[in-house]
Amino acid sequence: xxxxxxxxRYQVTQFGKPVTLSCSQTLNHNVMYWYQQxxxxxxxxxxxxxxxxxxxxxxxxDNFQSRRPNTSFCFLDIRSPGLGDAAMYLCATSRDQxxxxxxxxxxxxVV
Amino acid sequence: xxxxxxxxxxxxxxxxxxxxxxxxxxxxxxxxxxxxVQSPGQGLQLLLKYFSGDTLxxxxxxxxxxxKRSQSSFNLRKPSVHWSDAAEYFCAVGPMEYGNKLVFGAGxxxxxxx
Numbered sequence: 424x425x426x427x428x429x430x431x432r433y434q435v436t437q438f439g440k441p442v443t444l445s446c447s448q449t450l451n452h453n454v455m456y457w458y459q460q461x462x463x464x465x466x467x468x469x470x471x472x473x474x475x476x477x478x479x480x481x482x483x484x485d486n487f488q489s490r491r492p493n494t495s496f497c498f499l500d501i502r503s504p505g506l507g508d509a510a511m512y513l514c515a516t517s518r519d520q521x522x523x524x525x526x527x528x529x530x531x532x533v534v
Numbered sequence: 535x536x537x538x539x540x541x542x543x544x545x546x547x548x549x550x551x552x553x554x555x556x557x558x559x560x561x562x563x564x565x566x567x568x569x570x571v572q573s574p575g576q577g578l579q580l581l582l583k584y585f586s587g588d589t590l591x592x593x594x595x596x597x598x599x600x601x602k603r604s605q606s607s608f609n610l611r612k613p614s615v616h617w618s619d620a621a622e623y624f625c626a627v628g629p630m631e632y633g634n635k636l637v638f639g640a641g642x643x644x645x646x647x648x
Contacts, residue, residue, distance in 0.1 A: 429577075454634065465624060465638035466578070513577055520566065520629040523636060525578040 426450070427526035429514050435532045436504050444499040444529045446514030455497040456523070457489060458513040466513055472497060501531075509533045536561050538627050540639035547615050548647050555610040555642050557625030567608040568626040568636065569599055578624065584608065595619070620646045 427448045436442040446455065453474050458466035470479045472491045486508070488500040501508055511530050517523040539558045547553050559565055566585050570578040582593025589601040599610045608625060622643045626636040 427577075456635070465640050466636075467638075468635055471635060511575075515578075517634040520634045522568070522580055522583050523628070523634050524580060525570070527577040528575075530575065 427514055427516055427524055429512075429526035429529050431529060432527060433530045433532070435534060436501075438505065438533055439503045442501050442504055442531070444501075444512050444514075444531070446497045446499070446526055447495050448514075448516045449495070450516055450518075450524065451494065452516035452518045452521075452524075453494070454517045454519065455491060456515040456517075457487075457497070457499050458515060458525075460511040460513055460528070462510075469499070504531070504533045506533050536627055536637050538625050538637055538639035540623075540625055540642050542642045543640070544643045544645065546645040546647060549617050550614050553610075553612045553615045553619070553644070555623050555625075555644070557608045557610065557639060558606050559608065559625070559627045560606065561627050566628045566634065567599075567601060568628070569593065569597070569608075569610045570624045570626060570638075571595075571621045572624065572641075573621045581610070581623075615644075615646055617646045617648060620644055 430445050456471040457469045460466040469483045486502050490498045511528045513528045514526045515523045537560045568583045569581040572578050581597050582591050584591045584601045591599050597612050622641045624641045625639040628634045628636045
């Protein structure tokens with residue numbers, strides 16, 4: 424089945440140690456998103472790629488970066504994770520303004 | 535600014551009873567509207583979407599939603615709830631600028647009692 428796959432499902436990282444989360448998709452969608460979801464909260468958009476164009480949300484901290492080397496893959500880099508960055512990170516895709524499909528998420532724990 | 539309000543944080547229904555989850559939105563143009571379901575520790579699964587046309591939308595798992603422009607609402611309904619429907623439900627509105635950036639409501643946690 425075509426889908427959005429996130430790896431790993433669970434990630435533990437040390438305070439201040441860079442970490443990368445990955446996302447791949449087989450839907451051939453041109454838009455890829457990264458959402459952050461903290462406990463008991465709604466998902467919040469960090470940034471998205473529309474084709475190769477990167478679009479950062481105004482309130483996304485500089486600590487968060489993203490790379491999209493090709494249509495299928497997208498990475499979320501957290502340069503210096505803090506305790507407040509512990510959250511579920513959700514990758515999603517859409518074709519232009521069509522329906523958005525989410526991966527299973529990566530649960531990030533910062534110790 | 536675009537926003538979504540889900541007034542009920544928690545709802546408890548008996549198995550077999552009907553369900554309605556409320557969603558109100560604020561959006562400057564014709565919205566795209568979505569309902570997603572999330573089980574604990576999982577991603578979001580799309581239940582249904584409204585882009586245009588028929589205002590009563592059918593989704594997966596027996597869910598439906600009705601778009602009412604005059605009330606700025608998009609309530610989710612199910613005639614008979616199953617224990618497996620217990621989860622958190624998010625209403626979302628889009629698109630925003632490029633792509634389909636979504637703004638989510640705060641979510642409603644559904645508990646099903648047997």
